[in-house]
Amino acid sequence: MAELEPRATVGDETPTLEDLTAEEPRGDAGVRFALGLSFRTRLTIALVAAAIIPLAAFGILVLILDPTASQTGTIGRVLLFILVVAATSGILLAYLLAADLTAPLRAIAAAVDRASAGDLSTPIVVPGEDELARLADSHNRLAADLERRNRELGRILQAIQSGSPHDSPEFIAGRAGTDARSAFGMIDAYVLLVDPAQIPEEERIPGESLPIRAVLRGGTEELGVLVGHLPATRLWERADQDLLELYASEVAVAIRNAELFARVESQNAQLLELDAAKDDFLRGVSHNLQTPLTSIRAYADQIGRDRPDKRLGIIAEQTDRLSRMVRQLLTVTRLDSGALHPRPEVVSLAHPTRRAWEALAAADVPFRLDDRAAGWLAVADVDQLDQVLWALLDNAVKYGQRTAVTVEISPEPDTRRVRLTISDEGPGVAEPDRARLFRRFERGADRTADDGSGLGLYVSRELCRAMDGDLVLEPHVAGRGASFSIYLPGEPPEDG
Amino acid sequence: MLSGGLGGPAGHDAPRILIVDDDPNLLVLLADQLRADGYEIQTARDGEEALRRLRTAWPDLLIIDMMMPRMDGLSLAREIKGRADLPIIVLSAIDAGDSKADLLEEVAEDYVTKPYHYPELRARINRVLRRLGDKVPRQSLVLGPDLTLDLHRREATVGSEIVQLTPTESRLLYALAANLGQTVTTDTLLARGWAETEDADPSYVWVTMRRLRQKVEVDPNRPVHVQTVRGVGYRLVATDPGPGEPARG
Numbered sequence: 001m002a003e004l005e006p007r008a009t010v011g012d013e014t015p016t017l018e019d020l021t022a023e024e025p026r027g028d029a030g031v032r033f034a035l036g037l038s039f040r041t042r043l044t045i046a047l048v049a050a051a052i053i054p055l056a057a058f059g060i061l062v063l064i065l066d067p068t069a070s071q072t073g074t075i076g077r078v079l080l081f082i083l084v085v086a087a088t089s090g091i092l093l094a095y096l097l098a099a100d101l102t103a104p105l106r107a108i109a110a111a112v113d114r115a116s117a118g119d120l121s122t123p124i125v126v127p128g129e130d131e132l133a134r135l136a137d138s139h140n141r142l143a144a145d146l147e148r149r150n151r152e153l154g155r156i157l158q159a160i161q162s163g164s165p166h167d168s169p170e171f172i173a174g175r176a177g178t179d180a181r182s183a184f185g186m187i188d189a190y191v192l193l194v195d196p197a198q199i200p201e202e203e204r205i206p207g208e209s210l211p212i213r214a215v216l217r218g219g220t221e222e223l224g225v226l227v228g229h230l231p232a233t234r235l236w237e238r239a240d241q242d243l244l245e246l247y248a249s250e251v252a253v254a255i256r257n258a259e260l261f262a263r264v265e266s267q268n269a270q271l272l273e274l275d276a277a278k279d280d281f282l283r284g285v286s287h288n289l290q291t292p293l294t295s296i297r298a299y300a301d302q303i304g305r306d307r308p309d310k311r312l313g314i315i316a317e318q319t320d321r322l323s324r325m326v327r328q329l330l331t332v333t334r335l336d337s338g339a340l341h342p343r344p345e346v347v348s349l350a351h352p353t354r355r356a357w358e359a360l361a362a363a364d365v366p367f368r369l370d371d372r373a374a375g376w377l378a379v380a381d382v383d384q385l386d387q388v389l390w391a392l393l394d395n396a397v398k399y400g401q402r403t404a405v406t407v408e409i410s411p412e413p414d415t416r417r418v419r420l421t422i423s424d425e426g427p428g429v430a431e432p433d434r435a436r437l438f439r440r441f442e443r444g445a446d447r448t449a450d451d452g453s454g455l456g457l458y459v460s461r462e463l464c465r466a467m468d469g470d471l472v473l474e475p476h477v478a479g480r481g482a483s484f485s486i487y488l489p490g491e492p493p494e495d496g
Numbered sequence: 497m498l499s500g501g502l503g504g505p506a507g508h509d510a511p512r513i514l515i516v517d518d519d520p521n522l523l524v525l526l527a528d529q530l531r532a533d534g535y536e537i538q539t540a541r542d543g544e545e546a547l548r549r550l551r552t553a554w555p556d557l558l559i560i561d562m563m564m565p566r567m568d569g570l571s572l573a574r575e576i577k578g579r580a581d582l583p584i585i586v587l588s589a590i591d592a593g594d595s596k597a598d599l600l601e602e603v604a605e606d607y608v609t610k611p612y613h614y615p616e617l618r619a620r621i622n623r624v625l626r627r628l629g630d631k632v633p634r635q636s637l638v639l640g641p642d643l644t645l646d647l648h649r650r651e652a653t654v655g656s657e658i659v660q661l662t663p664t665e666s667r668l669l670y671a672l673a674a675n676l677g678q679t680v681t682t683d684t685l686l687a688r689g690w691a692e693t694e695d696a697d698p699s700y701v702w703v704t705m706r707r708l709r710q711k712v713e714v715d716p717n718r719p720v721h722v723q724t725v726r727g728v729g730y731r732l733v734a735t736d737p738g739p740g741e742p743a744r745g
Contacts (some may be wrong), residue, residue: 283590287563290589294611295521301614302529322613327591334593341598345664346703351695377703382694383592384611494702 017133040095040102047094048087055086102133111139120147149243155183157245163254167260169193172258173224176251180226184244189228191216191251196225207232212241214248226251244410275337282330293323300496317361325389328455331387332440335462342381342467346491349378349385349409349420356389362397366404375493378418384463385488388471391456392422392484399426400481411490418490421474424481434473459482464488504561511540511625512536512553516546516572517561517587522610526587527558529614533711535621543567555582556628562588562600570596571703573603581634581648583624587612602650606663620690623667630674637673640735642714643721645669652712659711664689664704672722672732705730 025385037045059079068076104126111124120143159179164171173191180188187209192199193216202211209229216224226248230236297319304312334340350371357367378385395403403425406435411418440458461471469488477483513535517523522540527537534726536557540546542564558576573584590597601607605624606618613707636653637645644653647670650661661669671688672680682698689704690696705724709716723731 088512135703157555261738279595283563283594283596286591286594287589290610291519291522294589297611298522298525298529298614304523319611331593339595340593343592343662343663346700346707347694348697348700375699376612377699379707491703493699 002465015361020297022197024194026341039105040098042093043098043101046406047097048091050470051090052087055083055090059083073075073078086168094188108132108136108139111136115139115143115146120150145237145239149239152183152243155179156243156250158162160247160250160254161181165257167258168262168267169255169258172254174253176226177228180228180247184228184230185234185245186212186228186230188305189226191224191226192350193224193255196222197344199225199227200247203228210236212236213242214241216248216252216255217228218249218252221252221256223252223255224315229241263332278333280336281419282333286326286330289326293319293326297323313361317359320359324387328391331459331463332455335459335466340463340466342384342463344379344381344467344489346377346379347382347385347489349373349418352382353389353407353409355391356386359390360393361398362402365397365400365402368404368406370406370408372408372410374411374416376413376418376419377493378488379491379492380469380488384467388460388486389420391460392471395456395484396422396424396482400426411492412487413492416492417487419485419487421483421485423474423483426481428476428480429473431476431484434476435475438471462487510534510536511557511621511628512538512555513559513621514538514540514549514555515558515559516540516543516564516569517559518542518564519561522561528668530618530621533618543572543575544571550576550579557624558582558584559587559621560584560604562586562590562596570600570603577603577648581632583627583663585620585624587617601663616691616693618635619693621739623688623690623691627667627674629671630670632670632673638734639721639732643712645673647673654712655714659710661708665708665711668701668704668708669732672730676732679725679729679731683729685729698725701730 008490009456037102046404059082062079063076104124107124107126111122114122123140124136126133156179159176163175167175170193173193174460177190180186180191196213196215199213201213205212209232211227211229213225215222228242280337300312300315300319303309304316331340350369350373357369393405395406401424406423408421408423409418437456438461457471464471464486467488469486471486472485474483474485513530515523515526515537516527516539517528518541520706523541530537538549538553540549542565543560545721546558546560559640560569560572564572567575567587573586576582576584584604584630585606586597586600586607587608587610588597588600591592591609592598597607606620608620617640624631632647634648635646637647639645642655647661649667649672650663650666652659652661652669668689669719671685682701685701685705686696686698690700705722709719709722713719713722720735721733725731
């Protein structure tokens with residue numbers, strides 16, 4: 001039976017099996033060849049050929065050597081009959097034999113298909129000791145190994161997923177040892193967070209428990225080493241070592257993450273502390289500056305009520321200015337840390353405008369309020385609105401060079417907003433200054449440094465925006481001064 | 497001298513105010529100013545002294561500073577509010593944007609920053625005093641399946657959602673809740689929601705009530721709880737209990 005030679009020849013177990021699985025990537029049943037004939041058909045043909053060719057040769061030889069036999073007819077017919085019977089039984093036998101020989105191969109192919117589909121638990125049973133039986137055995141062993149490693153991998157994945165970024169590196173290391181022990185069936189396993197070079201490799205003594213190790217690699221860094229022992233009977237192959245090293249690198253990543261997380265946490269805590277310290281500091285500054293100003297202001301008011309004096313008015317106005325500047329500075333720090341929560345209430349803009357103007361005590365500057373709100377109310381935080389109005393009116397007086405200041409209030413029903421425009425009749429804003437006017441600590445180029453903090457417009461715009469509004473510099477109109485507009489959410493009037 | 501209908505209960509000759517502040521200058525000054533306007537004033541230098549004074553006499557209103565030695569304003573306000581619904585005005589040099597001020601604002605009725613403008617402080621005091629005698633439950637006020645008010649926390653639960661109320665909205669609701677089911681006039685609401693110095697007019701009430709309705713009514717176009725009484729004022733109504741309740745003949 002030399003025809004059993006093609007690839008199916010079972011001499012060397014592993015490569016053959018690999019060939020078989022490699023040839024069936026699409027999962028077709030049976031082993032096919034280039035001609036399209038199955039292995040069984042080819043084997044049948046080969047066996048038939050092997051049985052019939054000598055027989056036919058014998059018949060032909062007889063006919064040639066004994067020419068009379070062909071004439072007698074009987075011998076010829078007998079010969080023909082024998083040939084037909086031999087051929088028929090030969091084909092039948094050959095088919096049965098081929099079927100018997102290829103059955104284990106088919107079983108193996110089907111098992112490999114099952115294995116590749118994920119079913120590793122059904123072993124192939126091929127009786128006997130021949131090459132096919134050995135092939136089936138190695139498949140069964142491979143399937144068992146695969147299944148075991150799958151199980152290990154499953155446990156490893158579970159172990160990795162159960163981690164939390166809140167765990168400390170030591171905790172992760174401790175748990176990783178326990179997890180490795182149960183996942184790989186080790187006698188003992190530890191993760192040591194030290195330089196792996198410090199832990200000498202153990203020698204392997206036959207018959208004793210098998211030492212294994214894997215380095216915890218996180219990137220290029222070696223964070224530690226996983227060491228442990230396996231039962232002496234346990235096989236430990238390249239694939240097992242690969243899996244262990246994969247696990248070790250996952251543990252390394254988890255430890256690295258935990259360290260980073262802990263660092264971020266502690267930095268966060270520090271920032272919160274700093275923030276609280278800053279709040280305390282600002283609170284102290286505010287308290288210590290505003291408390292004496294409160295007394296000065298209140299005494300000036302009280303004395304002024306008993307004995308009216310212009311100088312007391314100046315004291316009151318200047319104290320007010322000073323306390324507003326303190327407040328403005330505090331507002332800037334609040335804006336920076338995002339800790340500004342406006343409390344929007346409905347308010348008619350005319351009243352706070354008039355109050356802010358009175359607080360400025362600029363009696364020598366002509367002031368006109370043109371209220372065309374037609375019942376529309378703005379929605380704003382009254383305290384913050386007061387800061388904005390005061391800063392804008394103060395600017396109008398200062399940079400308008402004490403020319404007339406006009407405030408115009410009008411609704412914008414389309415956008416459901418209310419607009420308030422403050423204009424002076426001074427020189428206006430120079431072109432190069434327009435773009436940088438709203439930046440922090442910016443003043444117009446020709447404005448002297450002792451005029452205010454340079455924060456007024458920046459704070460005002462940010463406050464308006466915090467109230468869902470805006471502050472804009474209106475385009476320059478020839479012959480007119482600077483003109484700023486506040487836009488705030490508006491509410492149309494309602495009939496009572 | 498007390499302007500604008502200081503609606504204290506009968507028998508109150510002069511409203512009693514306890515001022516708690518660690519700045520002796522301010523204590524003397526503010527006490528003088530308020531006494532000149534007819535209020536009965538007591539002072540305390542810190543929270544502990546204030547609590548001692550509260551043991552013997554119960555004022556109509558407290559004015560407290562936020563930063564004080566030993567016991568700060570927030571602890572004092574919480575301590576007092578834990579015992580009774582005594583109105584508190586915070587008078588502090590810390591502006592209202594501060595995180596601690598935020599907390600205190602939730603407890604106190606009003607927040608005035610130093611340096612104060614006396615007429616304004618007086619107007620705010622009067623506004624708070626107008627609620628004397630009002631009885632509003634300290635716990636949740638359930639008005640129906642879709643509306644529960646927690647005025648002491650400035651919150652309303654609309655359906656299953658919690659909405660924050662502004663100080664003015666809470667003040668108006670407080671006045672309405674104290675007269676549940678009855679009409680409260682627009683003028684009364686105006687006096688309760690705004691201080692005299694704010695120059696508010698009835699349109700403030702109308703627009704604020706409209707905004708309030710948007711917040712607390714499930715369908716603002718068909719208000720169930722906040723009802724308008726045309727030409728008069730507003731009424732806060734508790735709806736019937738759920739449909740499961742048997743009707744009574």
